[in-house]
Amino acid sequence: MVKHASLPRNEPGIETALGVLKQHFGERFQTGAAIREQHGHTTTWIENQPPDAVVFPASTQEVSEIVKTCAQHRVPVIPYGTGTSLEGHVNAPAGGICVDLSQMEQVLEVNSGDLDCRVQPGVTREALNTHLRDQGLFFPIDPGANASLGGMAATNASGTNAVRYGTMKDNVLAVEAVMADGRIIRTGTRARKSSAGYDLTRLLVGSEGTLCLITEITLQLQGIPEAISSASCSFPTVDAACQTVMSVIQYGLPVARIELLDDTTVKAVNAYSKLDLPETPLLLLEFHGTDAGVVEQAEIFGALAEEHGGIGYEATTTTEERNRLWQARHDAYWAMLQYRPGAQGIATDVCVPISRLADCVGEAQRRVSELGLIAPVVGHAGDGNFHVSLLVDMSDADELEKAAGFVSWLNDLAISMDGTCTGEHGIGQGKRPYLVKELGEATVVMGAIKQALDPLNLMNPGKIL
Incomplete structure (x- = not known):
């Protein structure tokens, strides 16, 4: 440990x-x-x-x-x-x-006409979407785990839908928060834009409990799409898959999700979820829109994938088949653990500009091979965010040392490519050494904000700074 x-x-x-x-x-x-x-x-x-x-x-x-x-x-x-x-x-x-x-778990208000709602922090994303379903609405941020919305706001969570719908900071209109001295504040209203002073909402979203405790969130919602199409396509190499992602983004194709699984992850998912996907790098996609729109988007993607050597392209609007594919993606972590029984998964989390994604993933895979580690790769490829999941025998000191060295090396690599050491997992304790490398003197400003709002350093001390 x-x-x-x-x-x-x-x-x-x-x-x-x-x-x-x-x-x-x-x-x-x-x-x-x-x-x-x-x-x-x-x-x-x-x-x-x-x-x-x-x-x-x-x-x-x-x-x-x-x-x-x-x-x-x-x-x-x-x-x-x-x-x-x-x-x-x-x-x-x-x-x-x-x-x-967790006991503050009420959906306080849903304004279907304005596409927003107010919730307490203990409401989970799955519970909210169950509550919204009969109103034709949904909340799109999906980090995989059934996380609480308060925790998701505190860590600026994102996930598989971020390429289209953004992250928590893009979907939180306002928060109610308890500050370090016990004062209760609200950072905004239900209005979709405001020029009223500093953007306190975005300051507190992602602050990881170091500035306040979030006790209520006003969220922007989306209408459930008329049609949803999912697709999968295999590629000869990770580089070919990443080049396809770059083509999709540059083309402006409005994909809702575009996920990358390397060949090791596909092998693990096949075994765990009883699938028969080709055991080569894979892209999973989802398109939202009208019946005609999603068909057109899927066809355009198929053509772009073919240019980069994509094979076995399939698209479906069948709910059962779509759910099976995406459940397999959400089960990827557990599938990886089964791939090496007894190992513990160590998740990394870097994000780079789309144009550097292929380079970064390729360098990471080469480094894993050099170290003799087992490390499947999954990624929210549409926004350049990927995770190398090291499968480590925690009783093996040599493996642990190699894993620690790799995590540090990967963070530095992403930063050197004008990326970030954390795309969505946050800083907490684990990423603190890399924050200064990434942001430089900006961390001084962060420290000044922390000192001003929490002079006694009582709010989640030892995190971020």
Whole structure:
């Protein structure tokens, strides 16, 4: 496991805050070892650093009271959604109180005429889409996991639909948030644009709990498309697949999703999901629009793919077949783990300009081969974001050292290509060493914002900066 240093603990303050919150919240305040470890959980190789207690508020006012208590006694506050983050976001290196927002799970308002809604942070994306379905609406951001919308906002999540619908920052109109001193603020309205001051919404979206706790989100929605078509196409090389992606983007074809799977991933998915896809690099696509529109888009893509050696191109509008393909993509992580039983998956997450995608993926694959590692590749290829998933025997010190070296090398490679060390997983603890390399002096400005809004460094300390 990767270890991160513990931060100084305020033992007297923690002890006092525990007593105050226990008295106020009763059974909704938990200090058992198992639940604390669960709330320090991370789905990657970063060491677990559990909080001292977990509290389950049911309202914004209760969140405010928790934060005020913690501020008074100088105790860290760590927000928690569903625990699907990958970079140690919910660890508590200085101890403190984990605020689990899962009980705040109401869809407060849906304005179908304006294509927006207000939700509490514990609502998951799947629950929201189930709620919206009979109104002909959906929320398009799909990170794969059934994450909470509060956590998705806090980490600026994206996913398979980002190439068409953008990321969370493009779909959050406003948030309600509890600041470090317990004050409750709103950052905007339901209006689709505003010139009223600083863009506080985008400042707080992606702040990973280091500036505030998000307690309500106003989201932009989309109408469910009249027609949806999915397609798959195999390629002789990853380079050919990436060149096709670049052609699609340059052509302006409005794909909703375009996902890359390398040959190793396809082998794993075939075995896990009982498919018979050709075991070569694969693109999976989805088109949204009218009946005629999706047929035309699929035909244009087929022609572009053929120019780059694409084979076995198939398109379907059948719901069952579409769901089977995309479920296989969402199951890719579990398929990879089965591909090497007993191994742990270490997910990387870089993003580069589309024109550098083929180069970056190719260099990564060559490096993996040189190191003798097993590392399937999947990617949200339409926006240049891809993941090399290292399958590592955690008991093998040599493998661990190679994996750590590869992760560092890949982050540096992406930055050297004018890309980013994290396309969607965020900084948390895991990516902190690379933020200065990527943003340089801009991190000084980030530090000044953090100091101004959280001078005591109580909001999710040890993350980002």
